[in-house]
Amino acid sequence: MKISKKIEQAVKEDRVWWSFEYFPPRTAQGLQNLLDRIERMRALGPEFVDITWNAGGRTSDLTSELVRTCQKLIGVETCMHLTCTNMPAEKVDIALKEAKEHGCRNILALRGDPPMGKDEWEAVEGGYTHGIDLIRHITNNFGDYFDIAVAGFPQHQSLPPDELAQEVQWLKEKVDAGATFIFTQMFYDVDLFIAWVKTIRAAGITVPIVPGIAPIQTFNGFIKSTKLAQTTIPKALLDELEPYKNNDEKVREIGTKLVADMCRRILREDIGIRGLHFYTMNLEKGTRMLLEELNLVPRVEVIKPLPWRQSLTPNRRTETIRPIFWANRTKSYLSRTENWDEYPNGRFGDSRSPAYGELDGYGIWIKQTKEEAHQLWGYPTSLADLSALFSRFCLGQIPALPWSDTAPASETSVISNQLAKLNELGFLTINSQPAVDGCKSEDRVHGWGPAHGYVYQKAYLEFFVLPELLALLLPHVERDPNITYYVINKTGDLRTNTLSDGPNAVTWGVFPGKEIVQPTIVEAISFMAWKDEAYELGRQWGNLYDQDSPSRKFIHDLMEKSLLVNIVHNDHKQPNAIFEPFLKAGAEYQAQKALREQSAPVPNGSAH
């Protein structure tokens, strides 16, 4: 989505918004850390993130890769920097084409710094010399597909009048050439900033201005970066920080207050600014503290437009429905459905029958290494071992299972005790959601979607179970007219009590002025496709133990014998009813077991 649209909307709603800038790290581990951080910081509610372009072009592919991951997997809108440095026209076009493919619609067009090892800026053969050339190139080749941002320098306000006039003139030319908004360099002198805003407005530049805010993280970093950019530091600000220059903690604390004051003044001033662009320096704490100090709480609508993470690539943008089965394995779902011509929007399977990709590629692999697996899950050799393991996962005592890349969602905590109990009884749960009866969409746990709405869920459980225990369960399940279920075995024989092939919406939302949004469903064809993956994950888990080890044998045997079952309790007003059949069947199973043990010959005992 174009940032100019977001700005427009925020202005209309008179609402403050914010965005984060990141730069591509230099190492693979750094990349993974950054992605985890962007993912975490998404919860702080940035309207978009901004990814810089490396001056030397060395990391340009990484920029594109970061944009892709943000759009596709993290589901956050991006702005991509693009510089003229070391960029022949064909490289610019590749970068733009890729950005377009990833669904990125915002480019910050820059001349860029001089290449590494050079003091003076110079154009490459077949490249551009000025930012404006890049802007013209983008609009000539991509029309208005991209929003084009340009950099603004509040510090210019301190230049002699004729130089300032020249800079403003150049900025105006860029806007006239097609730039749609301005990101400013960082600054700490609000008076200077306001004066500069008035200067460029007076020059007829009317596009939105987004001030760049750099949290103060350490004293040295602050001094170094302001010196490099020749940024004016108001004396009062420096005076407050200086006494604590060796105390990072204190600098961050005072710095946060000072920068927050700056932000408040900018927002208060009658210059039409509602957005703040944070230079995070790839760090989390400073930005987080600043937002807290400013009392800027993310809207659920921004961080969770749907209950699952929406992909923002062009072909998936309209996707509004997914089966529940991959809830804990998003990457796998994206990979297995990436060849779909159309993604479900409004109704699942309306225009096509889902054809899932084969089990290959990233999707099906267990994330953990052999060593990690052994450490996490030990060496189970009995159902009791597994029950204990799954149970501990449900209680949040283990961070992952082969079927869940991550710890249980916070929303399942309301049923974690019941889930633990079910696992103890021998129902090995691998997915679940609690019933929700019209919770406000703003709710921090269950909420999602636009404000002033209500969200609902039907209770859902998915689990592996041995046939003898399932035989005890099903009669209880079938006695409740509100329960629908699917049972499948490894070879794909399906049993169900549903009367139609159509999907069952298990999560839906009611919002002002909208159709009912129903983003999560249960249905047969997807379950059959998921089944292969669920059994395969079990097999792979087994393979993480040595060839003839008891753990491998046990896990593989269990996977062969177990059935995979999903159950929906269709009455969302009875949150606990889904557990009742399990408790009854579990009790019967225990009683039968006790009976068998009683009647079995007493080991080492005397005959009667």
Add this chain to the structure above:
Amino acid sequence: MKISKKIEQAVKEDRVWWSFEYFPPRTAQGLQNLLDRIERMRALGPEFVDITWNAGGRTSDLTSELVRTCQKLIGVETCMHLTCTNMPAEKVDIALKEAKEHGCRNILALRGDPPMGKDEWEAVEGGYTHGIDLIRHITNNFGDYFDIAVAGFPQHQSLPPDELAQEVQWLKEKVDAGATFIFTQMFYDVDLFIAWVKTIRAAGITVPIVPGIAPIQTFNGFIKSTKLAQTTIPKALLDELEPYKNNDEKVREIGTKLVADMCRRILREDIGIRGLHFYTMNLEKGTRMLLEELNLVPRVEVIKPLPWRQSLTPNRRTETIRPIFWANRTKSYLSRTENWDEYPNGRFGDSRSPAYGELDGYGIWIKQTKEEAHQLWGYPTSLADLSALFSRFCLGQIPALPWSDTAPASETSVISNQLAKLNELGFLTINSQPAVDGCKSEDRVHGWGPAHGYVYQKAYLEFFVLPELLALLLPHVERDPNITYYVINKTGDLRTNTLSDGPNAVTWGVFPGKEIVQPTIVEAISFMAWKDEAYELGRQWGNLYDQDSPSRKFIHDLMEKSLLVNIVHNDHKQPNAIFEPFLKAGAEYQAQKALREQSAPVPNGSAH
């Protein structure tokens, strides 16, 4: 839908069902009465209705017309009789083709009675002699499109064995030729019926048997019809009725008990019968009493699969969404959308933008004659007159308004006082629905759809209002973030606070194993199409008064000046919140009026 499917489903759910037979009346008035009766008796929950074919063929077009109205407007599945009497093959084909066009999938194939004025049956030139020829003709030309029923005669059980065997043989041949179930002639001797069932089962006839039940309405009618059909009457039955033969009331009372006993025995007997086919003789009372005596309560699912009456013609069968605007004018909606290639199913306007037909044909006319209109609505000449009139309509004291063919739906009775109040304040309401927060789908007032579900509604109001009152209302409306509205004037200028063009679902249902069903919506394009009709109805109402009469002038003036407004309160958990802005604006309006009156010169008073 095929009756054999319905029977199958009912057997699966071990549920008793019933159906009604009607015959085409001889006069136009009779036809209207019968349609009204079929419409009313639909509430008794027949799985389908069965329309006879006139022996002489004289009323055959009427049969087709009745089938069409039942399928299209009343939304009840039909079975159409078809006889060989006076029917050359091409006439048979026309009848079948029409049935197919109307969405009827069930044909009762009969030889028929001799034509009027003849004692002996005879084939027409190019026609068929036996029922079986007709069956073969149907299956040859229509494959398995139609379910074909044949008549069974329990009375045959009383024939000499060889004659019985011959009859059973003929019946078997018809089934072998493609008949899928059997309707029996009426009978009163259950023993005879059971014996006959066993006889034909023994002969290898396995298709479902539906016993024909004739309620006893009057003694003479009972005797006459049984004599005509040579039906055995058990002595005990006759003995009970005879003493009261001149007391119709008493005969019906005793008859109901006796026939109910018959039905109970048939259903109890181990012969697999779960359905009863009632020969209504186009009468309501006898059938209704019998159903009550048998405690056969219709399922909401049967009488209200959706909140509005679904059309069962082939192209409209999948239609699951309609705009709320035509809620009180179904015929007009059907007529203005009959050229749509596709009807909304799941999402309104997903695959096409709605193109409504012009204002012509039946749709736009006021149903009432001039005389009826004057009697119903008097001669209004002021807003106060109209307020009083609309208010009385809301309170159920007037059966119709130009914008409503019928009295307010029973569900609106929960808000009738509030609606009356709004009208008194000058908001002339023409459509509304109360908020419903998860009422059981079985609920007799608000319920619809399959069992074990919940239904929901957002509060809705639509009204004409003068600009000065609207100006007071809108600020209050806009203060509530849960309200979305559309305001339009006669020339089509639209004002709204909705942010998207998409539809707003105002009625939806949550059912086991299903996507959320959202059958009623509010959206802009449909509202614009409805607007023309709403203003036109006002104009036509005015035209029912004489050219220069004050009523015509007043109504036409009002229609010129008024705005048409619809308002949705999007928080279904606050049922009364929709009324608040109206009460506030109304109070302000009254206060302003009082002020104006105070400051106006006192008539006939002395100057200060």
